[in-house]
Structure formats: C-alpha cells, structure tokens
Amino acid sequence: MIARRLFSSDRRIAVTIATLLAAAVIVPVLNLAVPAESAFHVPSYVVALAGKYLCYALLALALDLVWGYCGILSLGHGAFFALGGYAMGMYLMRQIGARGVYGNPDLPDFMVFLNWKELPWYWLGFDHFWFAALMVMAVPGLLAFVFGWFAFRSRVTGVYLSIITQAMTYALLLAFFRNDMGFGGNNGLTDFKDILGFSVQASETRSALFAASAVALALGVLVTWLVVGSKYGKLLMAVRDAESRTRFLGWRAENVKLFAFTLSAMMAGIAGAFYVPQVGIINPGEFDPANSIEVVIWTAVGGRGTIVGPIVGAIAVNAAKSWFTGALPELWLFALGGLFIASTLFLPRGIVGLWDRWQQMRATRAVPAEGKAAARTEPQPAE
Amino acid sequence: MSMSGTILYLDGVSVAFDGFRAINDLSLVLDRGEMRAIIGPNGAGKTTMMDIVTGKTRPDSGEVFFDGQIDLTRHDEAEIAMMGIGRKFQKPTVFENHTVEDNLLLSLKGQRSIFPALFYRSSAADRRRIDDILGVIRLGARRNEPAAGLSHGQKQWLEIGMLLAQDPKLLLVDEPVAGMTDAETFETARLLKDIAETHSVIVVEHDMHFVRELGVKVTCLHEGSVLSEGTLDFVSSDERVVEVYLGR
Numbered sequence: 050m051i052a053r054r055l056f057s058s059d060r061r062i063a064v065t066i067a068t069l070l071a072a073a074v075i076v077p078v079l080n081l082a083v084p085a086e087s088a089f090h091v092p093s094y095v096v097a098l099a100g101k102y103l104c105y106a107l108l109a110l111a112l113d114l115v116w117g118y119c120g121i122l123s124l125g126h127g128a129f130f131a132l133g134g135y136a137m138g139m140y141l142m143r144q145i146g147a148r149g150v151y152g153n154p155d156l157p158d159f160m161v162f163l164n165w166k167e168l169p170w171y172w173l174g175f176d177h178f179w180f181a182a183l184m185v186m187a188v189p190g191l192l193a194f195v196f197g198w199f200a201f202r203s204r205v206t207g208v209y210l211s212i213i214t215q216a217m218t219y220a221l222l223l224a225f226f227r228n229d230m231g232f233g234g235n236n237g238l239t240d241f242k243d244i245l246g247f248s249v250q251a252s253e254t255r256s257a258l259f260a261a262s263a264v265a266l267a268l269g270v271l272v273t274w275l276v277v278g279s280k281y282g283k284l285l286m287a288v289r290d291a292e293s294r295t296r297f298l299g300w301r302a303e304n305v306k307l308f309a310f311t312l313s314a315m316m317a318g319i320a321g322a323f324y325v326p327q328v329g330i331i332n333p334g335e336f337d338p339a340n341s342i343e344v345v346i347w348t349a350v351g352g353r354g355t356i357v358g359p360i361v362g363a364i365a366v367n368a369a370k371s372w373f374t375g376a377l378p379e380l381w382l383f384a385l386g387g388l389f390i391a392s393t394l395f396l397p398r399g400i401v402g403l404w405d406r407w408q409q410m411r412a413t414r415a416v417p418a419e420g421k422a423a424a425r426t427e428p429q430p431a432e
Numbered sequence: 433m434s435m436s437g438t439i440l441y442l443d444g445v446s447v448a449f450d451g452f453r454a455i456n457d458l459s460l461v462l463d464r465g466e467m468r469a470i471i472g473p474n475g476a477g478k479t480t481m482m483d484i485v486t487g488k489t490r491p492d493s494g495e496v497f498f499d500g501q502i503d504l505t506r507h508d509e510a511e512i513a514m515m516g517i518g519r520k521f522q523k524p525t526v527f528e529n530h531t532v533e534d535n536l537l538l539s540l541k542g543q544r545s546i547f548p549a550l551f552y553r554s555s556a557a558d559r560r561r562i563d564d565i566l567g568v569i570r571l572g573a574r575r576n577e578p579a580a581g582l583s584h585g586q587k588q589w590l591e592i593g594m595l596l597a598q599d600p601k602l603l604l605v606d607e608p609v610a611g612m613t614d615a616e617t618f619e620t621a622r623l624l625k626d627i628a629e630t631h632s633v634i635v636v637e638h639d640m641h642f643v644r645e646l647g648v649k650v651t652c653l654h655e656g657s658v659l660s661e662g663t664l665d666f667v668s669s670d671e672r673v674v675e676v677y678l679g680r
C-alpha cells in the first residue's frame with residue numbers, strides 16, 4: 050500500500066529511494082567483483098568516502114525534519130550524531146577484546162592507561178551489538194526528549210532555542226574531552242578491529258557498511274516522507290507557520306515539536322553509528338559547534354523543507370569540501386560561508402528549489418511563467 | 433450574580449502591561465446560547481479581553497469562569513480550546529502553506545494527541561463534515577488551493593470555517609468583517625446568526641451596520657471596562673458612548 054502511494058503520489062521520493070537501493074548493490078559489486086584495472090572499478094577509498102557522505106546526508110535529513118518542517122533551527126544536531134557514534138564506538142571497542150596494546154581482555158586500552166581496575170557501569174552491555182544498536186537510538190533520543198521537554202514547555206523559540214542547542218553540544222564537547230568521563234578523552238575511541246566479527250579494514254566489510262548506510266538513508270527518507278505526509282506532518286508545518294493558532298485549536302504545540310525533535314535526534318544518532326566504523330574513529334571533535342552549523346549549511350544549500358534537498362546538499366557540499374581541502378585548503382571556509390550566504394539570499398529553497406523552478410519554466414514555456422510560479426507557495430523561513 | 437446558567441462570567445478582571453491598565457475591573461456575563469456584540473474605540477481592551485478568556489494573557493486579578501464552574505485562569509490555551517472555546521483572530525490567522533481543506537482538517541473537533549494524528553486515516557464522517565463547512569463558507573471550489581492565495585475576506589471566512597470545524601460551545605470572533613465588501617459583510621452577519629442558533633457567541637466589531645444586522649445586545653468597552661450595555665439604539669444614544677466616540 051505504501052509502495053503504491055509512493056509511486057503514484059511522489060515520484061521524486063520513489064526515485065531517491067530506488068537510487069539509494071540500487072547504489073547499495075551496484076557500488077559494492079563495482080568495488081569487489083570488477084577487477085581493479087577496469088574503468089568501472091570503484092576503489093575502496095571512494096566506497097568509504099561515499100559511505101561517509103550518506104551518513105552526513107542522513108544527518109542533514111534529520112535536521113531538516115525539525116528545521117525545514119517545524120522551524121526549529123537546531124544548532125546542536127551534531128551532538129546527537131556524535132552520541133550515536135560513541136554508542137557504536139563503544140561496541141567496536143569491546144570487540145577489540147584482548148587485542149589492544151596492553152592485551153587486557155576486560156578493559157579498553159585507554160582505561161588500562163588511566164589505571165582503571167574495572168569497567169564503568171555505563172560500559173556494561175556494549176559487548177552486545179543489539180544493546181549498542183538500541184543505545185544508538187535511545188541515548189540521543191532521550192537527550193532530545195529531556196532537552197525538548199524543558200525547552201518547548203517553557204516556549205523557548207527562535208534564536209534563543211538555537212543558542213541553547215549550540216550550548217548543549219558545546220557542553221558535551223567539554224565533557225567528552227575529560228579523561229575521567231570514561232570515553233577516551235581527547236583521543237576518543239579508535240583502533241577498531243571488528244564489527245559483528247568481520248574486520249573493519251576488509252573491503253567486503255567496507256562495502257557492506259556502505260550498503261547498510263545507503264539502506265539506512267533510504268529508510269530515513271521513507272520514514273520522513275510518511276511522517277511529513279501524515280496529518281501529524283501537516284500539524285508540524287502548521288506549528289512552524291502559526292504556532293499560536295495551533296494552540297487555540299487545542300493542539301499542544303510543545304508535544305508536536307517534541308516528537309519531531311526526538312525522532313530527528315534518533316535519526317541523527319543512527320547516522321553517527323554508521324559513520325564511525327567507516328571513518329574508524331570517534332572523538333570529542335564531533336561535538337564541535339562548528340560541525341552542527343555545517344549541517345545547517347548543507348541543508349540550506351540543498352533546500353530545506355524538502356526531503357531530497359538535505360541529501361543533495363550534504364553530498365554536494367561535502368564533495369566540494371573534499372575537493373577543496375585537497376586543492377585549495379585555505380579557501381574552503383570562505384567558499385562554505387559564501388555558499389551559505391548565496392543560497393540564503395538567492396535560493397531560499399536551495400538546489401532543489403532551483404531545479405523545481407527550471408522544471409516549471411520548461412513546462413510552462415508557452416504560458417507566462419510568473420503566474421504558475423507565484424501560485425506555488427514556498428515554506429516560510431523560520432523566524 | 434449567579435454563575436450557573438452563564439457560559440462566560442468575568443468579574444472584576446484587571447490586567448496591566450507595564451503599568452498600563454488595558455483591562456480595568458471588567459465585569460461581563462454571557463448567558464448560555466446568547467450572542468453578544470462588543471464595540472468600543474481602538475485600544476478599549478476588546479482583544480485583550482479575548483486573550484484573557486482564551487488563556488493567552490493571565491489576569492492580574494478577578495474571576496473568569498466558563499460554563500458556570502470552570503476557572504479559566506487555571507488553564508492554558510490548548511486546554512481552554514479543548515473545553516470548547518474557539519477564537520477567530522483580529523488579523524485573520526490561517527495556515528497559509530496548507531490547502532483550504534487541510535486548514536479545516538487540522539481544526540476538526542476530536543483527538544488532539546500526536547500518535548493518532550500520525551496514523552490518522554480520513555474517515556467518511558470527517559470528509560462529509562469538511563464538505564459541509566466548505567459549502568457554508570463558500571470555498572468549495574478552492575479546497576485544494578493554498579490558503580495563502582485567498583483574499584482577505586476569504587481568509588476571514590476560512591477562519592470562521594475553522595471555528596465551525598472545531599465546534600466549540602463559545603465562539604469569540606474578533607472583527608470578522610474587516611476588509612469585506614458590503615455584500616460579504618451582510619453574508620457574514622447571516623452566517624454568524626446561523627451559528628448563534630446553536631452556540632454562544634461574542635463578536636467584536638467596529639462596523640455599526642454589521643452590529644445592527646446582528647440585532648443582539650451590545651456591550652461598549654472603554655479603557656478596559658464596560659461603559660454601556662443594552663440594545664444598539666440604547667447604547668448608541670448613551671451620552672458617555674457618544675462622547676467616547678466623538679469627543680476625542
């Protein structure tokens with residue numbers, strides 16, 4: 050039933066999901082089965098890089114659910130991503146077992162180094178993948194729920210809300226830097242060996258992680274599309290556009306926001322969990338407020354308030370970043386800032402909006418273009 | 433005064449903003465099933481009175497009771513709305529990015545929790561109700577268009593439609609005919625009179641032709657309290673009212 054609705058009502062979403070699922074199959078095949086000499090061979094480093102982009106795309110999609118659809122400009126979504134990443138990192142640390150530098154079967158290297166005698170209680174359970182997988186969603190979800198409970202109930206909105214989300218990720222940054230927190234301090238968690246018993250270095254595992262990231266993103270698209278298309282989704286946008294009106298209709302705007310915020314944090318956590326085994330490290334730097342701001346830029350460039358926009362934005366901006374940091378590293382930050390300013394000024398709906406306009410112009414070349422374009426409403430920017 | 437039998441009961445209500453008394457010892461009683469017109473010069477406190485009733489503004493002192501026994505000062509906007517008080521804003525406030533139909537869908541009386549909204553499937557009863565309201569507010573032809581494209585008057589009507597969908601016991605209608613043509617104004621009066629058959633209604637309006645059309649008891653507010661109350665003829669011949677409107 051969902052599939053029928055997908056293909057009839059929203060071709061763009063269907064195409065996106067199909068593309069991701071196809072990539073999940075084709076890229077691993079081109080990496081593993083096609084010989085390295087062939088022009089069609091995809092080298093392993095590209096697989097890893099592309100896998101990383103997909104995680105960023107899922108993070109941007111999560112942000113867009115709250116920013117684009119509900120007007121909550123979170124400048125702390127990197128925190129949820131990092132927490133998901135840490136949960137996965139803890140599982141990967143436990144998989145090392147006695148193969149660490151100190152050969153201690155019970156404790157990760159950094160704890161041995163700190164002279165700790167036993168595993169802290171909050172590391173218990175992370176030997177099991179299922180437990181870690183649960184925590185990947187539960188920890189960011191719980192933080193978002195508690196944070197949102199207080200913030201939305203006290204009706205903190207707009208810039209003030211953005212500032213406290215930023216403060217949240219900064220506080221976590223400082224906390225995770227401390228050695229006595231028990232998350233590896235400055236160095237974070239790294240030197241991973243296996244995931245589910247497979248070597249994280251093996252190209253088969255890397256391909257599998259890429260495929261899993263693509264499937265996770267496809268699921269993220271599907272879930273977001275279902276949520277946004279439901280009556281709740283309409284309510285979400287109504288809260289974005291006229292919050293007090295929804296209250297006078299009897300809706301609890303704070304609960305509307307809280308659900309989206311929590312769901313979004315869980316999606317961000319999942320993105321972080323797929324990211325960590327592919328880059329091989331998670332450290333407090335992931336909580337850097339600047340990271341969260343970058344996610345906002347990807348989303349704005351791609352087109353907020355759309356489902357495809359944040360994905361396109363995350364991939365395009367990060368591809369540009371990879372190129373820039375190779376070719377002109379000192380210019381990257383200027384380019385990023387310029388991109389953000391340009392997209393806010395000239396492309397309120399980002400790349401996707403530009404594409405839509407171009408499609409419309411093509412479709413209505415005979416008819417004067419303005420009428421059609423004006424009739425189409427665009428989401429109002431958040432205050 | 434007895435509270436039972438009243439749908440709305442305000443006694444000795446005051447509220448000040450930074451020392452300025454917008455509502456000053458206001459007492460006002462609306463009987464169940466009654467329609468009342470409220471007039472008064474700009475800044476008289478008409479909108480602020482509605483803010484107090486709907487939970488947007490807390491009074492500094494005084495009593496506000498709904499339906500004979502519910503103390504409204506203890507509840508917030510959403511709770512008050514769920515108890516059965518609906519409101520149309522002075523500046524028409526609809527969900528601009530949503531279609532006319534979706535505006536009504538979000539207003540329909542019923543469940544207001546998140547999960548039922550997430551798994552909501554439109555029912556035949558809901559569709560029929562929306563069709564009915566679209567007929568009443570004459571926006572059937574535009575049901576699938578975004579509300580942003582409606583004219584000012586049509587937005588007013590859509591907002592009244594949203595009130596109808598909400599089906600409250602008491603409707604607070606703030607300046608419903610601002611920006612309407614004479615014909616539209618007449619239609620709106622007819623519509624409100626229809627609504628008043630089965631609901632309690634307070635209408636705030638400056639347009640005296642419209643108030644006359646309604647033909648109900650009139651309360652004139654001035655500087656946050658009741659200046660005069662009675663039939664329109666009585667109120668408009670009251671010297672103090674004349675002075676307030678003309679003697680400035």
Ligand SMILES: Nc1ncnc2c1ncn2[C@@H]1O[C@H](COP(=O)(O)OP(=O)(O)OP(=O)(O)O)[C@@H](O)[C@H]1O
Pocket residue numbers: 449454472473474475476477478479480481522
């Ligand atoms: N939130 C607020 N903060 C400060 N002052 C306010 C606030 N709300 C209303 N006021 C002031 O209270 C007074 C009464 O305002 P109110 O909007 O109730 O008048 P009104 O009778 O509805 O007038 P109008 O006919 O112009 O709509 C005005 O002087 C207004 O400036």
Ligand SMILES: [Mg+2]
Pocket residue numbers: 478479480522606
């Ligand atoms: Mg007013």
